[in-house]
Amino acid sequence: MTDPEAIVFVVDDDPSVRRALQRLIRSAGFTVESFASAQEFLGLPRPDIPGCLVLDIHMPGVSGLDLQDELAAAEVNLPIIFLTGYGTVPASVRAMKAGAVDFLEKPVDDRALVVAIHQAVERNRRARLEQAEVREIQRRVESLSPREREVFSLLLTGMLNKQIASELGTTEKTIKVHRGRVMEKMQAGSMAELVRLAGKLGMR
C-alpha cells in the first residue's frame, strides 16, 4: 500500500517533529517534503501530483488555520490533516468545517496518521481526476463558436432543431449543421453523452 507517486507535505515549526514525521511517512511509502513555516511552504512550487498536507496548528506567524484559508482562497485543493499539541474544540470544528480530513492531537498515533494520510491522498487523487476531466470538457466548450454554443445550450433544453431555429431567428437546416459541429467538437457520440458532458460542467 505504498505510493511513491504521491507527495506528503509536512509543515511544523518543530524540527524534531518534522524529522519524526518525515521518517514515519516515508516508511509508509510516500514522498515527503518538510517545511518549518507556512511561508516557506507557500514559497516553493508544488509538483503536480496527488498528495496531502500534514499541518501543525500552532506556528509562529501564519497559523495552520490561516494557511488552510489561504489555500482555499487560492483554490489549492490539497486535503489537510491537522496536528496539534493543545488543540481546542472550536479550532478543530473550524478546521473540519473547512474540509480538513482529520484533526489529530500530539503525541500523534502513528497508525491513525498513516490511515488519515492514505484517505487524504486518495481523496486528492479522485478530486484531481475529476478536475482533469472537467477541464478537458471545458476546453471543448471553448472550442465552440458563439453560435455553436447557443445551439449547444438550447439542445440541452431538449428543443427540436426547428424550435432552436425559430429561437435563434434562422432556419432548421442551419441548426443541423451547427448541431453536427457541436457533437463533433464536444466529441459526443450521442445526445446522451452530450447531456452528460454538459452535466459535468453544471450546465442545465
Next chain:
Amino acid sequence: MTDPEAIVFVVDDDPSVRRALQRLIRSAGFTVESFASAQEFLGLPRPDIPGCLVLDIHMPGVSGLDLQDELAAAEVNLPIIFLTGYGTVPASVRAMKAGAVDFLEKPVDDRALVVAIHQAVERNRRARLEQAEVREIQRRVESLSPREREVFSLLLTGMLNKQIASELGTTEKTIKVHRGRVMEKMQAGSMAELVRLAGKLGMR
C-alpha cells in the same frame, strides 16, 4: 427569518438546559420539542417536515454520538448540532466527520446556536427536496416493464434503436414502441431530460 414550518428537536438530560434552549429556539421562530434522553427521542414519531436536532453529547445511557450513529444507520437524515459541557477534540472531530452541522461548547452562544440551527434546517430542507425528487423518479422507473427498463438503460448508452434491437434480439419497430413508452412513463419530453432523470438516480 422565522419558520414555523420547521421543527427543532432538543435532546438534553438537564431540565434547566432544555427549558432555556426551548425558550431561545422558540423565540427564533421555530417549533421545538424537547427530550430528556435519546431513547425518549427515538420512541416518538417525528413529523415529516424540515428540522434539525440539537443534541447534548454527555447523557446517561445513549450518548449523543451514539444517537448520531443510530440515526445514520436508520437513514434518518436529520442535521445535528452538538452541545457539550466539557467536549474533547476527538469527540468533536468524530461528530464533524459524521456530518454534524456544528459542535458548540456550553455555555452556548445564543447567536451562534441560532445561526447553526438556521443552517441545519436549511440543509435539511434542501436534502428533503432532493430526496423527494429522487423518490419520484425512482417511482417512475419502477413503473417500467422489465423490457422497457432494458431499453431505457441501453438508450442511456446512446445506442440507436437499430442497435438496441440487435442487442435485445428483436426488431427496430418494437424498440420504437418501448422507447415511446419509456419516454411517456418517465415523463421525459426529450432525450436530454431522460438522461438527466437517469443521472439523478446515478444511472450511467
Next chain:
DNA sequence: GGTCCTATTGGACCAAGGTCCAATTGCCTT
C-alpha cells in the same frame, strides 16, 4: 491586394425517430 480560415447559411438526400392503427402470444390473476 490576395489568401486562408472561420462562421454562417442553403439545398438535396438519406437515415432515424415517432405515431396511429391493429393484432398475436404468453403469463398471471381472478
Next chain:
DNA sequence: AAGGCAATTGGACCTTGGTCCAATAGGACC
C-alpha cells in the same frame, strides 16, 4: 375459463436528425 397486462410485431406515414456538397461574408495574416 376469462380478463388483463406485457411483450412483441407489422404497415403506413410523417417528422426529425444527419451528412455531403457548396456558397457567402467577415477577419486575420502575409
